[in-house]
Amino acid sequence: MDYILRKAIKTKENLNEIYMEVSGYDFRDSCVYIYEKKNAILRLMFATDERPVDGSFRIYTVFSIPGDERLFIIVLSLKEPDMTFPSITPYIPAAHWYEREIRDMFGLIPEGHPDPRRLVLHDSFPAGSYPLRKDWNVIERDMKEWGEGKAVKEPYKFMEVEGEGIYEIPVGPVHAGIIEPGHFRFSAVGETIIFLEPRLFYTHKGTEKHFEKIGFTEGVRLSERVSGTSSFSHSAAYCMAVERMTGLDITENAKAIRTLLLELERLYNHIGDIGNMCAGTGLAVGYARGAVIKEHLMQLNERLTGSRYLRGINIIGGVRKDVFIHRDDLISTIDAVTKEYKEMMKLLLDTISHVERLENTGKLSNEIARKLGVTGVAARASGINDDMRKAHPHLLYGRLDFEPHSMSRGDVFARMMIRAEETECSISIVNSLLENSYKGGLVAEMKEIPPYSSAFGYTESPRGSMFYWVMSDENGEPLRVKLRAPSYCNWPAVPFAVHGNIVPDFPLCNKSFNLSYSGCDM
Amino acid sequence: MIKEILKNIISKTHVIPFPEGFRISPEEAAKGMNFQERIDKVFGRSLRIRQVDAGSCNACEWECTALTNPIYDIQRFGIDFVASPRHADALLVTGPISRQMELALKKTYLATPEPRLVIACGDCAIDGGIYKDSYAVTNGVANVIPVDCYIPGCPPTPVGIILGLQQLLDKLTGE
Numbered sequence: 001m002d003y004i005l006r007k008a009i010k011t012k013e014n015l016n017e018i019y020m021e022v023s024g025y026d027f028r029d030s031c032v033y034i035y036e037k038k039n040a041i042l043r044l045m046f047a048t049d050e051r052p053v054d055g056s057f058r059i060y061t062v063f064s065i066p067g068d069e070r071l072f073i074i075v076l077s078l079k080e081p082d083m084t085f086p087s088i089t090p091y092i093p094a095a096h097w098y099e100r101e102i103r104d105m106f107g108l109i110p111e112g113h114p115d116p117r118r119l120v121l122h123d124s125f126p127a128g129s130y131p132l133r134k135d136w137n138v139i140e141r142d143m144k145e146w147g148e149g150k151a152v153k154e155p156y157k158f159m160e161v162e163g164e165g166i167y168e169i170p171v172g173p174v175h176a177g178i179i180e181p182g183h184f185r186f187s188a189v190g191e192t193i194i195f196l197e198p199r200l201f202y203t204h205k206g207t208e209k210h211f212e213k214i215g216f217t218e219g220v221r222l223s224e225r226v227s228g229t230s231s232f233s234h235s236a237a238y239c240m241a242v243e244r245m246t247g248l249d250i251t252e253n254a255k256a257i258r259t260l261l262l263e264l265e266r267l268y269n270h271i272g273d274i275g276n277m278c279a280g281t282g283l284a285v286g287y288a289r290g291a292v293i294k295e296h297l298m299q300l301n302e303r304l305t306g307s308r309y310l311r312g313i314n315i316i317g318g319v320r321k322d323v324f325i326h327r328d329d330l331i332s333t334i335d336a337v338t339k340e341y342k343e344m345m346k347l348l349l350d351t352i353s354h355v356e357r358l359e360n361t362g363k364l365s366n367e368i369a370r371k372l373g374v375t376g377v378a379a380r381a382s383g384i385n386d387d388m389r390k391a392h393p394h395l396l397y398g399r400l401d402f403e404p405h406s407m408s409r410g411d412v413f414a415r416m417m418i419r420a421e422e423t424e425c426s427i428s429i430v431n432s433l434l435e436n437s438y439k440g441g442l443v444a445e446m447k448e449i450p451p452y453s454s455a456f457g458y459t460e461s462p463r464g465s466m467f468y469w470v471m472s473d474e475n476g477e478p479l480r481v482k483l484r485a486p487s488y489c490n491w492p493a494v495p496f497a498v499h500g501n502i503v504p505d506f507p508l509c510n511k512s513f514n515l516s517y518s519g520c521d522m
Numbered sequence: 523m524i525k526e527i528l529k530n531i532i533s534k535t536h537v538i539p540f541p542e543g544f545r546i547s548p549e550e551a552a553k554g555m556n557f558q559e560r561i562d563k564v565f566g567r568s569l570r571i572r573q574v575d576a577g578s579c580n581a582c583e584w585e586c587t588a589l590t591n592p593i594y595d596i597q598r599f600g601i602d603f604v605a606s607p608r609h610a611d612a613l614l615v616t617g618p619i620s621r622q623m624e625l626a627l628k629k630t631y632l633a634t635p636e637p638r639l640v641i642a643c644g645d646c647a648i649d650g651g652i653y654k655d656s657y658a659v660t661n662g663v664a665n666v667i668p669v670d671c672y673i674p675g676c677p678p679t680p681v682g683i684i685l686g687l688q689q690l691l692d693k694l695t696g697e
């Protein structure tokens with residue numbers, strides 16, 4: 001780390017966050033150094049418009065080093081008129097989307113980035129719109145003139161594969177199933193997929209800008225609505241970020257409730273996902289069973305919190321309801337679910353036609369997963385043993401006894417088995433949480449938000465690592481809220497996983513990743 | 523596997539028990555009784571719905587998916603979700619209609635044969651919900667295509683969606 005510290009012009013420490021500000025090309029060198037020499041994982045990369053503070057834009061690159069609980073943040077500040085920064089994508093491929101996003105949203109140009117196309121904004125946004133700049137505002141007239149096909153136009157060029165017998169299959173954005181929108185373009189020979197290019201961000205809702213508008217307290221409700229099935233993980237990470245920024249310590253009781261609900265969220269997602277994979281192989285019985293168990297868990301959620309998606313529980317400073325008063329209900333439901341789940345797994349693993357479809361399908365190699373910064377179940381199924389609950393212990397995870405699992409085969413089967421192991425792990429975490437009682441009330445007194453302060457919040461959602469970063473302005477209102485959902489890291493890996501598979505296996509591969517469009521598109 | 527299938531064939535009772543958590547008030551249940559009858563009458567025995575996600579957070583979709591699980595099993599009323607707008611009587615639209623989905627939604631609407639119904643499902647679809655007035659959304663379905671029925675909730679529960687569809691029937695039969 002001395003290498004970077006020597007170059008740093010400014011350093012700052014806040015809890016486990018180490019900020020190191022460097023200048024010019026030192027930025028790229030420092031990032032490459034920590035990535036290559038320390039084996040660091042690129043967690044996220046984002047820009048801020050801090051012109052109201054000191055006249056500069058800043059770029060934050062966040063790394064974590066295996067075995068170290070701290071987060072290392074390498075910062076670069078840019079002052080107008082110089083709006084370019086050295087791209088790190090040629091060295092750290094995982095940065096490719098982040099840099100394109102920064103270009104779309106702030107108009108800061110990553111010099112040397114191999115892909116000049118827009119990412120987040122489609123043709124409906126006129127060239128020169130940079131929504132996250134502080135001085136960018138839409139006026140009514142612009143809104144009327146927008147709309148796909150009306151405004152100019154930075155037409156998107158899909159990559160083309162040429163060769164004898166190669167044909168293209170465009171799919172979406174409106175799909176056949178009840179799923180979210182995204183466009184997929186397959187280049188195939190016969191049935192085999194040679195190349196797949198997804199185009200996402202159809203559900204882009206301007207969430208980050210919206211966070212700035214509605215304030216920190218209302219932000220909790222918005223964070224719950226970023227991605228439906230990870231509502232609780234989102235709000236837990238968001239609240240954690242705001243709490244850390246204000247220096248607020250939540251009670252042990254609130255921590256226990258959050259931990260418990262995070263695990264319940266993981267449970268209904270993982271079991272539902274295992275069931276959904278059966279829809280990809282045509283095993284209707286397995287699909288129906290998964291759906292029934294999931295429904296039982298959702299109804300448990302409703303009895304505990306009043307919401308099937310665990311919404312309305314988190315607030316800044318703690319939680320609204322005590323779920324431990326439903327201890328008996330929890331124990332009996334979890335017992336029943338465990339029994340049903342074991343029966344389902346036995347049924348699935350005994351069905352050879354199902355297992356054979358999963359094995360060796362949709363392989364994601366360890367090397368590609370590493371390079372693209374894949375996270376969550378997909379990473380653990382490809383041999384990267386990374387779990388935020390262990391890597392950066394938060395809430396009560398530091399005290400709980402559990403081991404993250406990983407497998408090296410990287411296929412759909414591995415992704416199912418990792419989910420199965422984590423389901424059992426979550427059940428045992430829930431049971432051990434229910435054995436103890438916890439001190440303290442539900443909500444800690446809210447403190448005033450200091451001006452120009454910032455902090456990270458994070459957790460392991462069912463889909464993988466999730467990050468929030470918040471910064472306040474001079475009045476303690478949000479200056480910037482950055483959210484990074486796990487699906488954002490994993491989408492670029494899907495084309496690699498389906499390469500060489502047949503087109504009919506695409507839904508199965510896709511289901512095995514189970515990525516959120518809305519979380520990714522923000 | 524074979525055991526499972528046999529068990530389903532042999533047993534006359536429900537293999538998957540009706541959960542206790544499924545709460546529905548007696549009036550609602552009474553109303554539900556003639557639900558199928560009325561669908562038979564209005565839609566010639568089947569109401570086919572095409573679900574369109576226009577920027578939702580995906581919770582609304584999952585509740586639609588839950589409708590087809592063995593517990594709610596909406597197919598028993600003659601209602602089903604179909605894969606193409608060309609097969610649909612109604613579009614069920616969720617989400618605040620992000621600008622980048624606006625065109626796709628319009629095209630889907632035009633691809634649906636007339637007479638077509640549009641159901642706005644979820645708070646977002648009604649007026650943008652929590653996303654109201656964000657630069658990237660159009661504040662609800664009604665700003666893009668005409669709407670026949672609104673189902674509130676964030677997300678509406680599966681039972682809520684069934685009740686919403688009843689409302690639509692009420693409107694059509696003039697009850």
Ligand code: SF4
Nearest residue numbers: 578579644645646676
């Ligand atoms: S209404 Fe609520 S649940 Fe439905 S899409 Fe909007 S935020 Fe999500």
